[in-house]
Amino acid sequence: MSIKRFVFFLFGLMILIGCTPEVAPPAPLGPIPSARQLAWHKMEYYAFVHFNMNTFTDMEWGLGGESPQTFNPTELDTRQWARVAKEAGMKGIIITAKHHDGFCLWPTKTTEHSVKNAPWKDGKGDVIKELAKACAQYDLKMGIYLSPWDRNHAAYGKPEYVEDFHQQLRELLTNYGEIFEVWFDGANGGSGYYGGANETRKIDNKTYYQWDETTAIVRELQPNAVIFSDGGPDIRWVGNEEGWANTTNWSIMRRDEIYPGWPRYVELRSGHEDGTHWLPAEVNVSIRPGWYYHPREDHQVKSLPQLIKIYYESIGRNGNFLLNLPVDNRGLVHETDVQQLLALKKQIDKDFAIELSEKQTIKSSDTRGNSNEYGAENINDGDNETYWATPDGVTTSSFTLTFDTPTEVNRMVLQEYIPLGQRVQQFSVEAFVDNDWVLLDEQTTIGNRRILRFDTVKASKIKVNILKSKGPPLICNMELYKAPNFLTAPLISRNKNGEVSLIKADKQLEVYYTLDGSSPDRGSIKYTDPFLVATRATIKAIAVNPENGESSVVSSKYLDIPKKDWEVYGPGAVKLKGADLLIDEDPRTFWATSENADTNPEIVIDLGKQYAIAGFTYWPNQERYPFGIVTNYECYISRDKQNWQLAGKGEFANIVNSRIEQRINFKTIEGRYIKLRATQLAGEDNRASFAEVGVITTN
Numbered sequence: 001m002s003i004k005r006f007v008f009f010l011f012g013l014m015i016l017i018g019c020t021p022e023v024a025p026p027a028p029l030g031p032i033p034s035a036r037q038l039a040w041h042k043m044e045y046y047a048f049v050h051f052n053m054n055t056f057t058d059m060e061w062g063l064g065g066e067s068p069q070t071f072n073p074t075e076l077d078t079r080q081w082a083r084v085a086k087e088a089g090m091k092g093i094i095i096t097a098k099h100h101d102g103f104c105l106w107p108t109k110t111t112e113h114s115v116k117n118a119p120w121k122d123g124k125g126d127v128i129k130e131l132a133k134a135c136a137q138y139d140l141k142m143g144i145y146l147s148p149w150d151r152n153h154a155a156y157g158k159p160e161y162v163e164d165f166h167q168q169l170r171e172l173l174t175n176y177g178e179i180f181e182v183w184f185d186g187a188n189g190g191s192g193y194y195g196g197a198n199e200t201r202k203i204d205n206k207t208y209y210q211w212d213e214t215t216a217i218v219r220e221l222q223p224n225a226v227i228f229s230d231g232g233p234d235i236r237w238v239g240n241e242e243g244w245a246n247t248t249n250w251s252i253m254r255r256d257e258i259y260p261g262w263p264r265y266v267e268l269r270s271g272h273e274d275g276t277h278w279l280p281a282e283v284n285v286s287i288r289p290g291w292y293y294h295p296r297e298d299h300q301v302k303s304l305p306q307l308i309k310i311y312y313e314s315i316g317r318n319g320n321f322l323l324n325l326p327v328d329n330r331g332l333v334h335e336t337d338v339q340q341l342l343a344l345k346k347q348i349d350k351d352f353a354i355e356l357s358e359k360q361t362i363k364s365s366d367t368r369g370n371s372n373e374y375g376a377e378n379i380n381d382g383d384n385e386t387y388w389a390t391p392d393g394v395t396t397s398s399f400t401l402t403f404d405t406p407t408e409v410n411r412m413v414l415q416e417y418i419p420l421g422q423r424v425q426q427f428s429v430e431a432f433v434d435n436d437w438v439l440l441d442e443q444t445t446i447g448n449r450r451i452l453r454f455d456t457v458k459a460s461k462i463k464v465n466i467l468k469s470k471g472p473p474l475i476c477n478m479e480l481y482k483a484p485n486f487l488t489a490p491l492i493s494r495n496k497n498g499e500v501s502l503i504k505a506d507k508q509l510e511v512y513y514t515l516d517g518s519s520p521d522r523g524s525i526k527y528t529d530p531f532l533v534a535t536r537a538t539i540k541a542i543a544v545n546p547e548n549g550e551s552s553v554v555s556s557k558y559l560d561i562p563k564k565d566w567e568v569y570g571p572g573a574v575k576l577k578g579a580d581l582l583i584d585e586d587p588r589t590f591w592a593t594s595e596n597a598d599t600n601p602e603i604v605i606d607l608g609k610q611y612a613i614a615g616f617t618y619w620p621n622q623e624r625y626p627f628g629i630v631t632n633y634e635c636y637i638s639r640d641k642q643n644w645q646l647a648g649k650g651e652f653a654n655i656v657n658s659r660i661e662q663r664i665n666f667k668t669i670e671g672r673y674i675k676l677r678a679t680q681l682a683g684e685d686n687r688a689s690f691a692e693v694g695v696i697t698t699n
């Protein structure tokens with residue numbers, strides 16, 4: 001028998017006796033994740049809680065000289081935080097144990113600037129201990145944010161402070177059970193209280209905190225915890241605080257180039273294709289504009305469409321999602337935030353309700369070793385430890401799922417088997433619809449988890465083409481879903497010309513509206529394109545899901561006369577340049593009077609013709625750091641811009657804390673010109689700002 005024949009005989013015999021020859025597993029490719037990083041990838045979605053001194057001083061960055069007496073929550077209940085996080089589907093909570101102002105939420109031995117000198121619980125409280133207990137009760141993991149920058153510490157800038165910083169870390173990692181993540185913030189603005197010195201201190205972010213020693217402490221005390229900073233060493237920042245990763249997102253980076261405060265931070269959004277270390281991205285964003293609680297942002301909690309977008313652009317783009325909850329000064333997650341968190345959970349549950357690839361057949365012509373061990377059926381076996389792999393050298397390939405019956409699909413989840421490295425550089429997805437292949441999407445990276453959203457197709461097959469990969473692609477999971485149309489009330493917007501648009505969150509929805517104040521239903525006017533509303537009207541609109549007839553809640557907006565012919569003047573009948581921003585129907589833009597304005601800055605609006613005016617509206621500045629908010633006003637009306645009649649004066653109560661539209665009604669006066677005078681402004685800036693001004697007419 002020749003050698004060749006003998007080998008065939010041997011293989012035949014082995015198959016006969018049921019023992020398939022073992023296929024060598026694919027070799028790891030490039031940097032691979034550590035065990036602690038792999039565990040972190042499974043965390044997926046968890047809460048950040050910014051709650052500390054700033055919560056009581058209404059600041060984002062405290063100065064460091066605040067009195068511990070200021071920290072005094074009235075209803076602090078960490079179990080409420082944990083319950084909310086759990087109900088929202090989160091897996092852990094990271095707490096700001098110490099922010100830049102230096103106040104410590106636990107009774108540290110390193111400083112007097114802590115809860116032990118606060119009135120809360122007579123100085124016997126420990127927020128970290130309470131949170132650790134609550135997390136244990138709700139089966140959540142706990143993480144710690146410890147700011148390296150400390151604006152309170154007298155020795156900040158000297159080696160003594162770093163000793164205390166390390167000691168604080170030791171306390172936090174020793175006394176509160178298991179910690180899953182330690183969060184080091186790269187921010188440093190220099191100036192501070194520093195024990196009363198009130199000066200600016202510069203440190204070298206790369207060397208001052210002795211990062212090697214810092215890492216060693218974490219490894220020693222919490223070997224399973226990951227360390228977050230701009231550049232890791234375990235987890236990286238995603239390079240923005242808005243809640244998105246790039247569509248190309250490598251979990252690897254040339255880590256040695258990165259340090260806290262790295263100026264090339266935009267590269268953090270995509271990672272480095274030629275990375276030297278596993279360094280996956282965490283997407284941190286707040287549910288409100290600020291990280292800390294400010295009553296003035298109560299109306300700016302992110303909407304459901306905003307949160308959904310963030311979900312798909314973080315978790316769906318190979319990142320983990322760290323959503324910040326600014327716990328309020330009672331010590332509770334605010335009711336509005338709770339409502340939005342639960343709305344997000346409900347919508348995500350709907351989107352991913354029924355997995356469609358289960359029990360369907362997946363095949364590929366390129367299977368490593370032609371055995372089941374690396375066959376395509378591993379892709380939908382519900383087990384992420386098994387995966388499809390191609391033979392060595394085969395980096396372009398595809399796999400196809402065949403449905404028993406044509407099935408509607410609009411979401412795809414794809415996962416690479418990352419313990420052996422991230423590989424895929426380019427891929428596309430096709431659907432077999434009515435005997436034709438249709439391209440659904442073409443993208444770059446997959447990584448731990450990629451979620452694609454596409455228009456619903458009724459497909460008999462779905463094919464994933466790996467177009468480019470650094471080595472044999474290893475795919476451990478694919479899921480398919482048919483998310484229902486995203487049903488939320490339409491957004492009503494009107495431009496300066498008076499044209500109204502009704503914006504829907506999902507293009508599959510139908511929108512119906514009325515202009516007479518009655519409740520809209522499917523028999524009302526169907527919206528197709530923007531339309532002119534030239535008179536006063538209350539528009540009410542609903543979105544309807546044509547799939548099941550379900551309708552959204554009603555959105556409603558009062559529209560007065562269009563602003564098409566309006567012009568804005570300053571004192572002395574000068575037309576104000578750029579002031580159109582205060583009559584552009586968009587409260588996100590604003591216009592402000594100039595620096596050296598009179599003590600009572602004012603604007604005059606020419607309405608183009610005479611109306612019966614019965615009031616006005618004012619939107620205060622919606623900027624993150626607003627200025628020039630008018631708190632007290634006088635309003636005058638004139639027919640000729642010469643003779644003015646006082647129509648109303650007063651205060652916009654609570655406008656700084658609640659920056660919503662103000663509506664002031666007065667006795668009807670005929671006139672063409674309206675003058676708004678600011679008799680008092682919030683803050684020290686003497687400019688008056690106007691985000692939007694409108695009138696209320698009666699004819």
Ligand code: FUL
Pocket residue numbers: 060061185186187284291
């Ligand atoms: C930033 C900090 O300066 C903010 O205050 C906040 O803590 C955010 C999460 O990180 O760098």
